[in-house]
Amino acid sequence: MSNFLVTGGAGFIGSALVRGLLAKGASRVAVVDSLLTGYERNLDEVCGAIDFHRVDIRDYDALRKTMAGIDVVFHEAAIPSVPRSIAEPVPSHDVNINGTFNLLRAAKDAGVRRVIYAASSSAYGDTPVLPKVETMATAPKSPYAAQKLMGEYYMSVWASCFGLETVSLRYFNVFGPRQDPTSQYSGVLSLFISAILDRRTPTIFGDGETSRDFTYVEDVVGLNLRAAEAPASVSGKVFNAGNGGRITLNQAWDLLQKFEGVAIPPIYGPPRPGDVRDSQADTTAAVRELGHSPQVSFEAGLRATLDWYRSTRNRA
Template sequence: MNISSLKLDSSNTVLVTGGAGFIGSNLCESLLSNGNTVICLDNFATGKRENIAGFASNNNFTLIEGDIRDLNTCKKACSNVDYVLHQAALGSVPRSINDPITSNDVNVSGFLNMLVGARDANVKRFVYAASSSTYGDSTNMPKVEEIIGKPLSPYAITKYVNELYADIFSNTYGLETIGLRYFNVFGRKQDPNGAYAAVIPKFVMQLMSHESPTINGDGSFSRDFTYIDNVIQMNIRAIASNNKDAINTVYNVAYGERTDLKQLVELLKKYLSEFDSKIKNVETIYGPQRTGDVPHSLASISKAKKLLGYNPEYNIESGLKEAISWYWKNLK
């Protein structure tokens, strides 16, 4: 998508926290292609230098290597910035269960630091990565923004607290905020390695090596898998919108369809087999269910469509084709 068509003024300076991460680096690339000045703040705890290496020669790109847990760093990063796209966080439900203190320090204290930095710098709008994990044990389907359940993990708690803090800063200090509840984002630059790798790149790498992917549980759990370009579109719409009814609230960022893990593996095998026919015969292993996992996830995107004009261009099939092509080219 040409983001200039969303009427984002190229003269704007945008701070992307976590800008060396999967989603953050894709946002940086999109903004730079639009002519925006981009500041990337990252401590490289999970972000990767290779994700932003291609931007180093761009005069509109500045890297601040720092940690959002340091208030002075946040204030420096927000100085003379028009918009903030706050992506920096420690993701992963299992990571938060193993180390809830660090997840809280980064995701809550770091988030509060960024809000203070944005407030003090008179930033026009603060758009932040929220999470579908906020829906917790709610059985309501599809998930609508106004109905949530009880959080099922420390990570989910931290992301819900973000929404509460953003609301307070909107109401108390007049800082415009928009929260984007991401639903299982996937695509180019997503890290397939490490203990907390997301399911799609992890399965892709295993299948490319003819290794059996392991599904946690019986494969019936389902997710609203969301391709990265849909997420980029939503972030740009969130900072470009002039609709006053669209700010100081939260939105689901998804495609609006769900795919269970069995179906996911079959799709991965189908598209990867176009590159290597042996992959279609790789068997799937079923392991124990993970603690804190939400059984099913399906988003209503009606609110985003109505208030922000969101129109996701990639479903699971078209997104997987793009992602697999990138992984095969870059990681095989």
């Protein structure tokens, strides 16, 4: 296998990708992360096997240096939150758009072969058709969604104008071990799991019938690895990175109560601006062109994630 760099590699998905690359026998894995929302502890078990660079992706010179000899970059670094992009649009824009622009410039200048980009299903917005197909028109509802979509456009343009191979993977609500549950901007399942383990009442924004194609992190890692190996004919394209299912927030909370054998009715709050109502991936193109093969059902992934959070609490 080749030499890899993971931006945002100390984050939830990035650190899983780092472990996945090492498990596959990668010759070299470098990580770039500013530790804004990521943690070095996410890389504890692999720290001897990687090169960690505490670098901000907006710093071109520092970023360019980390790419010497790198073949494939997985670009996970971002400020990854819809509500945070509304509360703090300036840093969100700067990292998600200017940082991504910088990343592409540095990759091209350093002779990187391919960049795989963590795009977002939020690009679809509230378009009424389900499941979402890559050929549908996009309709971003938040600064975050617009920023991630701009990143896709830049990926495609770098492929067509500058000869850098790029692949954009639109992630659909990824969940699993190491997702940070400590911020108001955390992913909903990490907040639900924290609440159930504390026997706390969660707040659900909206009526709980909001639905998501929750995708287990190992399936997203698997798809990234396949995208790195796919033929050059995939370059410049965008693929859904989802499981193909659809679960409401009420169903997710019900399942957690069942797993734990407790009854804790949630509190319902007003819907949050920028949140889309329903989301579900059509995985046809990713299956056909990248060999996408999600392995983990929502229920199995949720149980594994719950067990992981419980075991890390018990160790603390």
